[in-house]
Amino acid sequence: MFTITSVFSSANYELNLYEKVIPAIFKQNNLKIYVDEDAKEILKYSKIFTIVENCDNALLLIGDSFPNMTKGCLKKPVFSSSYESFMINKNSFGAFYWRKSRPQIKFKSKVIHRYNLTLPKSLKRFSK
């Protein structure tokens, strides 16, 4: 069962969390992702994700700010790295961020449904 504390206690907890949560929602490994600079620092060591330079080739976007995006990219699902972005971005289906030194994970069930994704049972308690 997925718990925040189990991830939290591991050494590369952020990378581990991304690698556990995102493939579970998209139900596939070797995901092509488009990331912002902050997320890139974390995800560049991943063996599951493939970071692409052109967001058109990506399955989803991870991060908060994407300055050079094509029109096609604007509709792609986003996994945010802050509460603010999670609340503002309509395509954001989930977020992982830190609040008061505690890890926070959130999901929007409506957005997940819109993209025909399924939230695993163990993560449903984090959705709104």
Next chain:
Amino acid sequence: MTKIFNLIAVFLIFILFGVYTFFKETRNEVIDTIHNNQITYVKEVSKNLSDEILFYCKDDIYNDLKNDSKLRAILNFHLQSFITSQYKYIYVIDKESEKSQDFRFLLDGAKKIKERSFFNEDYTPLVMDMYNKVYKTKKEQYFKHKNMKSVSITHLYPIVKDDKVKAIIVIDFSLKEQEIINRSLEHFNNVFITILALFIIVFIIILWFSYMDKKREEEKKKIYNELLETSEELKNLNDTLEVKIAQEVEKNHQKDQAMLQYTKQAQMGEMISMIAHQWRQPLNAISATSINLSLLDSMQMLEGDKLQIDSNFIQHQCQKMSETIDTFMNFVKPTKEATEFSLSNSIDSIMLILGTQFQIHGIEINIDKKKEINLIAYKDLLEQVVINILTNARDAFEEQENNDNKLISITIDEEDDKAIIFIEDNAGGIPEHIQDKIFNPYFTTKEQGKGTGIGLYMSLDIIQKSFHGNLEFYPTKNGSIFKIILAKKF
């Protein structure tokens, strides 16, 4: 000295253990006091904040704050005023309802905007149970974190109104100061334990050395005592040795004397027999002469001349008998002092005693006096030795009935400034297997009652001790040679 040292060391170890225990208790007390002070301080701050929030939020905290952004700013500022490096996070959260799982932020004292949470922002605490417990018990709670870097303890204080928990004031604070003090005390503790361990090790080493030293001392003492005992025994032995030697010498002397006496007595027996032989002829002659005189007298035919001649003859025979006794007496009488005598004369006087006996046994005596030698010594002892060797030869001849040429040769000579008497016989000799035993005491080949077995032993002893010489035996084809070697000057 060692015992005193050991007592001092044990006493010091006990003192060190006592000090260590006292230090450990004090350390725990210091840590507890610091901890309690922090909790008390946080509790008081939380209470003041709770009172202030309740003062400003008259109706409902969430709605009042939602509707009044200025009030939120004022209260956030108040929370912010308590934030230091130690008290890192101070914020207020609540639940939409008691059944709600998630919490939401109401106030946040974070100084940086980036770190500040939004009003009504969802919040998922790590230890949810403790937060729910505050709602249930309406009492403050605090708990320690293990994995959070900057936060050590989280203190939860309920804002209670109308006996209901309206919100929770959360204060996250670190135990940096306490950890620094604790680390210093721990370091001191480690140093103390190291010193104590070192002291114990040194004490054990010294104790071991002390034990070894004691053991060595005991061994040394034991060896010393044994040495003393041995020394005492040696001293006693030394003290008694001279007496014992003197006693043994005296015993030997007495034994020698007894043996000498025994030999002499044995020889006396023989001599009496010899005297009887010597006297038989003159006694017969005297008897015959006296019978003749008596017969002539009874027949009135005794003339004056005849009486005178026969009387002289009887006197002469008596004189001869008297001389025989004198000769024997001289032989038997022990010489008390060494006197000068001629070897030649000594052999002659022996022949006077033994001559008749050897004639009876058909033994020819051949005396060869190559040198005329005078000695200053105990004459009787030498004669005793010679007589002993000659009588042994005579006894050996007795067993040879078919020997028609019984000969004993006595030669007086000189070799390397020593007087030598050779006595050689042809009486058959001594069997080879007993030749090396003939000088042993009580060794004899003669019939029981005839020989004592001490003759040759005594002879050798006499020659060695009284004449500083030696008595040697050499076997020949048909007999034996006894060589008596006598020192001329001693």
